Amino acid sequence: MLSIVFWGLALSVSISLLWARNLIVSILLFGLFGTMTSGAYLLMGAPDVSFASLALGAGFTTFVFIISVRKTGKIKVGYVNTPYLIDRKEEVGYTGFEYELISGFAKEQNLDLDFEVITLEADSELKRFDLLMGGLYEDGEHTALFESWNKVQVLETRLLKNEKGEIIDLMRYKHKLMKDGYHDLEYDNLGKSYYFFLIEKTRTELADSLKAFIDEAVEDGRFEEWIRRNLG
């Protein structure tokens, strides 16, 4: 009779697994499910099966999953240094809107981040990264890059074009304005565009959870706060 309690607990654990977005949490819930079924088998008079369920379901698989998540949980981030979005300063470390967003995401998903500066021109170098960031926008120059990576839309921006035909985005334009205090060239507004995070093509689950995280942050106001703090 008491085994029904354990089956009920196992059922509720497996239902709660459906809503677990964090990988570590879902692994621990899976281990808990193994423990619950083990208890149920024990009370049903099958101690042998109970032992196997405990050793495999709660012990072995939990450890294997945790090790593999730790192993794949290191995300190599390549970034283009962009003021206000992701900017490394000697004393303070990293600052910026995109940095706060990605580190909030990493904290929620138990991921380790490994930052490295990149230039978009070194195309073959980029393959070893899982995620590219730092004010990336579609300006027509790096179409091959944007096509071969998963795009996650982060923030709305504007593109501007000067007399020489150079395209520049709002953040870099603002930085230039703050630094120089004036404009030597006239800029035309090209209209709305977006900053993107580029995620390695095979890691669709990473792209999906990042999208979900951004939607959530917009809803609960964190997104607004990051914008207020970094972009003004």
Next chain:
Amino acid sequence: MSKTGNIVVLVFLLVFAAGIYLNLNESKLTADRPDYITNLITENGSLNAVGAVYLDYRFYDTLFEVTVFFVAAFGVVMILKRIPATVSEEHKNNIDYNLNGEAVDFRMKTAGTLIFFLSQVFAIYIILTGHLGPGGGFVGGVVAGTGVLVLSGTRDIEGIERGFLDLGIPVFEKVIMLTLPLYGLIGLFVFDAALSNFHLLEHMGIEDSRLWGIGRGELISGGTALFLNMAIGIKVFAGSWAILYHFVKHRGVV
């Protein structure tokens, strides 16, 4: 060497399986079927009825359960050997690294060693008393494998690898796969049927003697149950380690 060894073992098992299958005739399958429930305690001598069924009356099933595990480990090793081993840059320094490539500190070492020893003691206990209570070779092997997994997450992975090879665990694995059919043949030629359990000490005239510690409920009871549990335990332990070790070495990922 390892490949030929594995193939020899597999061919031997296939020939053995065919031989046993041809040896089974209808009378053995239907008419002579033992009445497990009533005969179990008197005939087999194990206190654990489940263990008695899978180590005696249904040992043909158990043998191939072990073989499936053997083939799985063999396949993983064969496929991964083609992928070059990943040598982490960090390993060049004189610091110990675990299988995640993280530097090991003393807290991890202490906790990992403690869990390892507890799990090994528990594994040995449930393997040795598999015929007296719940437990047995399969569960014990998995518990021991989990212990090594915890250890390799908290200690120098290369040291564990050396220790494993020095102990000759991969060789043990193949020897055991050969021993199980040989055990079955002893049953066929010396006792009543292939793969049958036999009470060697009782055949020698030392029946149910408390002096020899072979009475019911003693460690040496249930005929060959103790030997089979130990063999299966080592086999499962070695197989689970071989799979994990090759994943770590050749892919860098479990």
